[in-house]
Amino acid sequence: MKVKRIMANMATEELDKAEAFYGGILGLERLMDHGWFRTYGSDERMRVQVSFASQGGSDTPVPDFSIEVDDLEAALARFEEAGVAIEYGPVSEPWGVRRFYVRDPFGKLVNILQHE
Template sequence: MRVRRVVPNLTVADLDGARHAYVETLGLAEVMNHGWILTLADADRGHQISLMTRDLTAPINPDVSVEVDDVDHAHTAAVSAGLRIVHPLTDEEWGVRRFFFEDPSGNVVNVLSHR
């Protein structure tokens, strides 16, 4: 399994206000917006940050998202490692397959692959 990208997720109360702060201060550009989550990136798109109000289908917001080439393998590995799965392996309507696990410090990790 290979990690493709890692994106921090910040929970915000005001999505438009947060977008404005990051765009105006850091020069980031919006590259994805689903209304409840948006992703901003630098000009080279090598660095990204996601801002979200409340996850659309999960009971908890993740702290970080990790895109992998094989989410099913990652899920099997997380279960085998005894990690707590806090959002089951799910095919989401916006084109990703994902699950969330909680690490030993309580951080919630969204592991996903694009379909």
């Protein structure tokens, strides 16, 4: 058996908030829409990964998930322009990433990062 994909599924009645955050700010495409279930993504090729942690590094809370971007400063500007509070960072971490934390509209802690 081979794992081909891992999807994060989050329960909400407010699908338009997902569109604004994941589509609008992060620029992900709506790949699937059944009305009651929407999937956002990109054509970017990604590794299948699941992480487990006792902390988020630098004594931060463990984020619900991480999103790697190609331009952290551009991502930061988009979140700031949208009025999304930055909960941690931006900071360059000793393990070679620059990152910041935000909460999505559903309260999930999201680690936005770029490898340095």
